[in-house]
Amino acid sequence: GAVVSQHPSWVICKSGTSVKIECRSLDFQATTMFWYRQFPKQSLMLMATSNEGSKATYEQGVEKDKFLINHASLTLSTLTVTSAHPEDSSFYICSAPYASGTQYFGPGTRLTVL
Amino acid sequence: GENVEQHPSTLSVQEGDSAVIKCTYSDSASNYFPWYKQELGKGPQLIIDIRSNVGEKKDQRIAVTLNKTAKHFSLHITETQPEDSAVYFCAAVVNNNDMRFGAGTRLTVKP
Numbered sequence: 001g002a003v004v005s006q007h008p009s010w011v012i013c014k015s016g017t018s019v020k021i022e023c024r025s026l027d028f029q030a031t032t033m034f035w036y037r038q039f040p041k042q043s044l045m046l047m048a049t050s051n052e053g054s055k056a057t058y059e060q061g062v063e064k065d066k067f068l069i070n071h072a073s074l075t076l077s078t079l080t081v082t083s084a085h086p087e088d089s090s091f092y093i094c095s096a097p098y099a100s101g102t103q104y105f106g107p108g109t110r111l112t113v114l
Numbered sequence: 115g116e117n118v119e120q121h122p123s124t125l126s127v128q129e130g131d132s133a134v135i136k137c138t139y140s141d142s143a144s145n146y147f148p149w150y151k152q153e154l155g156k157g158p159q160l161i162i163d164i165r166s167n168v169g170e171k172k173d174q175r176i177a178v179t180l181n182k183t184a185k186h187f188s189l190h191i192t193e194t195q196p197e198d199s200a201v202y203f204c205a206a207v208v209n210n211n212d213m214r215f216g217a218g219t220r221l222t223v224k225p
Contacts, residue, residue, distance in 0.1 A: 004157075006157075032211060034211075034213075041220075042217075042218075043203060043215045043216065043217045043218050044158070044203070044215050046213075046214075049211070093157050093158070097211060102146075102148065102160065102163065103148070103160075103213060104160065105150070105157040105158045105159070105160075106157050107156055107157045108155070108156060108157045110155070
């Protein structure tokens with residue numbers, strides 16, 4: 001299957017700082033990528049849809065000024081958690097559609113805000 | 115929008131037994147139904163999928179069935195092994211990109 005990578009795999013930061021997470025499609029191009037958030041023992045919740053060359057589309061209740069998304073190229077999308085607080089601690093996962101709805105997920109990034 | 119319900123939330127089976135996880139969806143426009151396996155601390159991995167023009171699909175020990183009329187689809191794992199233990203998510207996709215997940219099923223296979 002297609003490969004999607006994420007970096008970093010885990011990050012610990014102080015409250016008030018910003019953290020950037022990268023999502024890359026390694027062997028295919030993706031004009032659209034998706035960002036999910038997952039709390040322990042819960043399902044994946046879609047945060048936003050990242051669109052190459054245009055603004056991201058955010059799900060209801062997700063603050064676009066707090067979760068900045070940039071889809072700079074056909075293989076890279078970034079999620080920046082600005083002014084992070086402990087409640088932002090979570091598992092962040094990206095995905096990219098490979099063909100006709102088949103989505104491949106990255107390995108996830110564990111964010112811990114102290 | 116699409117609403118996907120998944121049952122059971124937890125499932126424990128003995129090694130070698132079969133496991134069945136069921137999902138229902140609400141949007142009749144959904145046309146693609148993937149199943150993902152997620153191990154602890156990792157991203158979901160696609161294990162099998164089915165499209166709305168097919169009623170059943172099998173890949174070795176894993177099979178998926180789809181009933182479009184009833185709007186439900188199921189994952190069947192036969193001859194379960196301890197390494198099958200994980201959380202399994204079903205999903206329904208509308209218009210190729212709009213994917214909604216079920217709540218997940220934690221499968222435990224006891225050796």
